[in-house]
Amino acid sequence: EIVLTQSPGFQSVTPKEKVTITCRASQSIGTSLHWYQQKSDQSPKLLIKFASRSISGVPSRFSGSGSGTDFTLTINGLEAEDAATYYCHQSSNFPYTFGPGTKLEIK
Amino acid sequence: QLQLQESGSGLVKPSQTLSLTCTVSGGSINSGAYSWTWIRQPPGKGLEWIGYIYHGGSTYYNPSLKSRVTISVDTSKNQFSLKLGSMTAADTAVYYCAREPAGMGHFDDWGQGTLVTVSS
Numbered sequence: 001e002i003v004l005t006q007s008p009g010f011q012s013v014t015p016k017e018k019v020t021i022t023c024r025a026s027q028s029i030g031t032s033l034h035w036y037q038q039k040s041d042q043s044p045k046l047l048i049k050f051a052s053r054s055i056s057g058v059p060s061r062f063s064g065s066g067s068g069t070d071f072t073l074t075i076n077g078l079e080a081e082d083a084a085t086y087y088c089h090q091s092s093n094f095p096y097t098f099g100p101g102t103k104l105e106i107k
Numbered sequence: 108q109l110q111l112q113e114s115g116s117g118l119v120k121p122s123q124t125l126s127l128t129c130t131v132s133g134g135s136i137n138s139g140a141y142s143w144t145w146i147r148q149p150p151g152k153g154l155e156w157i158g159y160i161y162h163g164g165s166t167y168y169n170p171s172l173k174s175r176v177t178i179s180v181d182t183s184k185n186q187f188s189l190k191l192g193s194m195t196a197a198d199t200a201v202y203y204c205a206r207e208p209a210g211m212g213h214f215d216d217w218g219q220g221t222l223v224t225v226s227s
Contacts, residue, residue, distance in 0.1 A: 032212055046215050049211070100153050
């Protein structure tokens with residue numbers, strides 16, 4: 001099973017700040033890495049697919065990069081509505097697995 | 108606009124079997140373009156992929172749950188279902204159904220989730 005680790009686990013940030021969340025895989029997964037946003041008491045929402053491919057309707061301030069074992073989700077110009085937990089997810093190998101999440105708190 | 112809606116037992120006794128259904132509206136579950144997936148999230152914790160069913164009925168389950176899980180589809184009702192046997196407190200979670208573009212690996216549509224509590 002591929003294990004995903006995320007850092008940081010928690011971050012308190014101010015609006016307009018640039019935020020970087022990293023996800024590391026226990027083995028190479030190419031670009032089979034996807035990012036989700038989960039707001040409080042809501043279901044997850046797909047933000048980025050295949051490491052860097054944008055999703056229709058997702059604000060352009062969200063971007064992804066990386067391949068192999070190291071991946072990054074970047075939020076350029078954080079907004080108050082971005083308060084949420086962010087999860088990475090790999091689909092390179094079964095079983096699909098998720099990272100433990102990064103919780104963003106807006107100051 | 109595709110919608111997925113979970114329904115089923117919210118309270119299950121230990122050792123019993125959980126039964127949940129996901130009703131798909133706004134699209135056909137019989138399309139070969141998608142796989143239909145169950146994912147769960149214990150309270151305050153992360154996400155765990157349970158398994159999926161694909162067009163034609165082929166399934167794939169998380170090995171950690173495989174001995175207890177069955178996912179099936181009812182195309183006449185545009186629904187797919189989850190059965191999880193031998194429930195324990197560790198199975199208490201919000202259960203989500205979701206759609207995966209076939210072979211793509213990501214989940215582009217999710218249900219709102221339903222909380223299942225295991226308690227006597």
